[in-house]
Amino acid sequence: MFNKILVVCVGNICRSPTAERLLRKFHPALTVSSAGLGALVGKGADPCAISVAQAHNLSLENHCARQISGRMCREYDLILTMEKRHISALCEMVPExxxxxxxxxxxxxxxEIPDPYRKSRDAFDAVYALLERSARQWAQALNAEQGKQ
Structure with missing residues (x-):
């Protein structure tokens, strides 16, 4: 059973915080956090990510970027990444x-969900749509899994 989920991207200021909040919205029973492989530690969410999220009634308020660690990985049941290379990097860091x-x-x-960092508002809008669709799909799959137990 997946109760604790960690969402990972690079900087932890665009994709993963948005995905984290979307998963929480669509499946409130989950514990969801986010981190980055090259996190801009201590930074809030990107201003454009905040603006796009707000346009969809989603708050990225109080987000603070965190650097992923092996110890952090071990605390979660499931780790979701934006790109295949992120999976490779995490599996190198923590093979188990x-x-x-x-x-x-x-x-x-x-x-794979592309990084909109330092790109246009249109890029952020497109990424938000992908994140929202994927978050809904994960919530649906996790709800179905819970129903089997």
């Missing part, structure tokens, strides 16, 4: 995590 790391876009044809 291999079976617990998947793409956030897993249910969307194993889609």
């Amino acid at each position: 995590m291999r079976g617990k790391v998947m793409l956030f876009g897993h249910w969307d044809s194993e889609r």
Whole structure:
């Protein structure tokens, strides 16, 4: 059973905080956090990510970027990444995590979710749509899994 989920991207200021908040919204029973492989530690969410999220009634308020660690990985039941290279990096860092790391876009044809950092508002809007769709799909899959237990 996946009760504690960690969402990972690079800087932990655009994709993973948005995905974290979306998963919490669609599946409130989960404990969801986020971190980055090259986190801008201590920074809040990107201003454009905040603006796009607000346009969809989602708050990224009080987000504070965190650097992922092996210890942190071991605390979670499932780790969701934005790109395949993130899976490789995490499995190098903590080899025993291999079976617990998947793409956030897993249910969307194993889609990788591109980094909108320092790109246009349109790029952030497109990424938000991908994150929202994938978060809904994860929530649905996790709800179905809980129903079996």
